[in-house]
Amino acid sequence: MQKENFSYDNRIVKNFAIATAVWGIVGMTVGVLIASQLFEPMFNLGNQYTSFGRIRPLHTNAVIFAFVGNAIFMGVYYSLQRLLKTRMFSDTLSKIHFWGWQLIIVAAAITLPLGITTSKEYAELEWPIDIAITLIWVVFGWNMFGTILKRREKHLYVAIWFYIATFITVALLHVVNSFELPVSFLKSYSWYAGVQDALVQWWYGHNAVAFFLTTPFLGLMYYYMPKLANRPIYSYRLSILHFWSLIFLYIWAGPHHLLYSSLPDWAQTLGVIFSIMLIAPSWGGMLNGLLTLRGAWDKVRDDARLKFMVVGITAYGMATFEGPMLSLKSVNAIAHFTDWIVAHVHVGALGWNGFLTFAMLYYIIPKIYNTKIYSKKMVNTHFWIGTLGILLYALPMYVSGFQQGMMWKQFNEVGQLAYPNFLDTTQQILSNHMWRALSGVLYLSGVIIMAVNLVKTAKQGSLVANEEDSAYPMSTEEEHGGHWHRWIERRPVQLLVFSLIVVIIGGAVEFAPSFLVKSNVETIPSIKPYSPLELEGRDIYIREGCNNCHTQMIRPFRSETVRYGDYSKSGEYVYDHPFLWGSKRTGPDLGRGGYVGENAKIYKPANWHFQHMFDPRTTSPGSIMPAYPWLITQDLDQSKTVRKLEAMQTLGVPYDEKDIANANRDLNKQALEIYNELKEQKTVQAIVLENEIEFDENKEIIALIAYLHKLGRDIEVQPKEIAKQP
Amino acid sequence: MNKIIGFVEGADVYLVTSLLIFLLVFVVVSVQMFLMKKDTSDKMSMLPFHNSNSDNNEN
Numbered sequence: 001m002q003k004e005n006f007s008y009d010n011r012i013v014k015n016f017a018i019a020t021a022v023w024g025i026v027g028m029t030v031g032v033l034i035a036s037q038l039f040e041p042m043f044n045l046g047n048q049y050t051s052f053g054r055i056r057p058l059h060t061n062a063v064i065f066a067f068v069g070n071a072i073f074m075g076v077y078y079s080l081q082r083l084l085k086t087r088m089f090s091d092t093l094s095k096i097h098f099w100g101w102q103l104i105i106v107a108a109a110i111t112l113p114l115g116i117t118t119s120k121e122y123a124e125l126e127w128p129i130d131i132a133i134t135l136i137w138v139v140f141g142w143n144m145f146g147t148i149l150k151r152r153e154k155h156l157y158v159a160i161w162f163y164i165a166t167f168i169t170v171a172l173l174h175v176v177n178s179f180e181l182p183v184s185f186l187k188s189y190s191w192y193a194g195v196q197d198a199l200v201q202w203w204y205g206h207n208a209v210a211f212f213l214t215t216p217f218l219g220l221m222y223y224y225m226p227k228l229a230n231r232p233i234y235s236y237r238l239s240i241l242h243f244w245s246l247i248f249l250y251i252w253a254g255p256h257h258l259l260y261s262s263l264p265d266w267a268q269t270l271g272v273i274f275s276i277m278l279i280a281p282s283w284g285g286m287l288n289g290l291l292t293l294r295g296a297w298d299k300v301r302d303d304a305r306l307k308f309m310v311v312g313i314t315a316y317g318m319a320t321f322e323g324p325m326l327s328l329k330s331v332n333a334i335a336h337f338t339d340w341i342v343a344h345v346h347v348g349a350l351g352w353n354g355f356l357t358f359a360m361l362y363y364i365i366p367k368i369y370n371t372k373i374y375s376k377k378m379v380n381t382h383f384w385i386g387t388l389g390i391l392l393y394a395l396p397m398y399v400s401g402f403q404q405g406m407m408w409k410q411f412n413e414v415g416q417l418a419y420p421n422f423l424d425t426t427q428q429i430l431s432n433h434m435w436r437a438l439s440g441v442l443y444l445s446g447v448i449i450m451a452v453n454l455v456k457t458a459k460q461g462s463l464v465a466n467e468e469d470s471a472y473p474m475s476t477e478e479e480h481g482g483h484w485h486r487w488i489e490r491r492p493v494q495l496l497v498f499s500l501i502v503v504i505i506g507g508a509v510e511f512a513p514s515f516l517v518k519s520n521v522e523t524i525p526s527i528k529p530y531s532p533l534e535l536e537g538r539d540i541y542i543r544e545g546c547n548n549c550h551t552q553m554i555r556p557f558r559s560e561t562v563r564y565g566d567y568s569k570s571g572e573y574v575y576d577h578p579f580l581w582g583s584k585r586t587g588p589d590l591g592r593g594g595y596v597g598e599n600a601k602i603y604k605p606a607n608w609h610f611q612h613m614f615d616p617r618t619t620s621p622g623s624i625m626p627a628y629p630w631l632i633t634q635d636l637d638q639s640k641t642v643r644k645l646e647a648m649q650t651l652g653v654p655y656d657e658k659d660i661a662n663a664n665r666d667l668n669k670q671a672l673e674i675y676n677e678l679k680e681q682k683t684v685q686a687i688v689l690e691n692e693i694e695f696d697e698n699k700e701i702i703a704l705i706a707y708l709h710k711l712g713r714d715i716e717v718q719p720k721e722i723a724k725q726p
Numbered sequence: 727m728n729k730i731i732g733f734v735e736g737a738d739v740y741l742v743t744s745l746l747i748f749l750l751v752f753v754v755v756s757v758q759m760f761l762m763k764k765d766t767s768d769k770m771s772m773l774p775f776h777n778s779n780s781d782n783n784e785n
Contacts, residue, residue: 155769
């Protein structure tokens, strides 16, 4: 048999590498900006396009899908070709993949600041972009499978298994979670409502962490760690066991994001059990990575890239130990909704994803430019400054999360909340937020140093766009015998199908009961659909991303019911497309903001909201909520109201034909009532006069107030129902 | 609390079933790994190192 000559496509690797560095810097810069907004509202920069609620999703999308996404593609395109001894299947598909992905990122960077969002975390992009993501993802899979099919190496190395599982699961997650009904070109409503929407969203959200931030990086670790250490992986068997257990367990663990929520008990329990079990395969992966260095730890001293690897893998171990701990209900009761979760996420993101990406970049760039790294010293500096950044991020945020979580729960001797004013708990953690912003600056500086170093490296070498190699063609003889695993190692399609089956079983078992069993969500007769004005107000709430700071989910603890009112019931959310429970309480819960009955806790009259939205510091001195003056000057867009109601009707909300025909009339009637109330108020008059605002009944603020007054209004509270405090 | 947030009769079946399915897969894979021959796993773990050109690792 003759060896065949062929070449690897390094240009596509280079392109993804550049995109990784550029979007990394952009995404982290936005991160530093929003971090600063959380101690000094001035950093909202006084305009709507840069206010926290709109650009927090910009930060998360940029670092997850732009920075980490491009890093995945870079790492996969480089390693896949070499592991399979072939060029990528199609240069054209590679190019479509690259440019399509960048275009999607640009679309995100434009739409999110404009407030065009579905509000579902890490899935904020609107439906046309969702479709584009699906198409480009398919191009990626097509290209990858084409490459696998024309390979010269019969056996698929374990890294490729992780790539395959990543591809198929992300596709499934994205499609299922993106079911939405378009209302217009850039507006849609989630197909699911309330509890179901929450369940689907966190099945997605959790598994985005699993299959976008974890499995591809494990695959990459299994390739780049051996390459950097120049020795094979510690245990190949462990890697296989690790693979199946991990993808199996991860897919079920989503409900741990919804503990103590209105999700049924059994689903919560399922989430907890599988989350705890996840420690085993996660640590299997970590140990397998670290033990690869056994007997070669001296190399770590001399090679900063291995330092990045070691700290990155250790961060993975820490985050995956902490994750299951956070799923324990008692820990979750304190940590949920606080900065603790933010710290947890960043240990994973900055440590695991960031540091592995840096190690890959420092490995790949000199290789494809056929040169050595420009400055090892700068790599070292980057490592230390980055590590310091992670520590300075995590420690203050753990303290802050724990502190605020405890303060929310604390009662004094006479049985009253020790900190009844939410803002008091905010004030306590502002200095921690400053440390966080500072740590972000450090980490970002490291990345900039890296970028300079890599550019200099590229300049001193020259790109080997097509790297020559040769290998024997794959033999067509069937190997006989062996167990099924050897069999599957040679059959990528079967491997794909197997992983798909595994994740579908997990997803199906999780969803089936909540979709099939009606009694899951008990109906509450007093709950009415949103009026047209309230619905428009809700869309403004979504546009401004208020859910990035406010929850609408009162958990059944005494500390919460005393502070916010009766705890949330699943039946309250049946008309919520999408759900707006939120995941972080930077501000107080708003779930009972409109409840005026006995025991009303947080109701505020319309003029208070008016003043508060115009400038939160006037009603709540020291508040870190952004000001929303534009809501008072901007006219409410009523042109889509009818279509919105029709869409909701399609989704099962009981509007009748009359409701729809009279939508605009009803809207204006309700708006006028609120307007008439507001214009009599001195506080409102003063603001309008002082700022020379033309205020009338068609301003956005009126719709928002109508919505805030709808929250929890319809619930009939039975005073005897006192929640137990676990 | 169950009454209020809607406990589904018989839903614990799902819980037990899912655990059993996992256990099954885990046992099958473990046994297979145990039976895997040493030279197979050695061969597989060397796959990243098969490149013919100078794929050494210096920085």
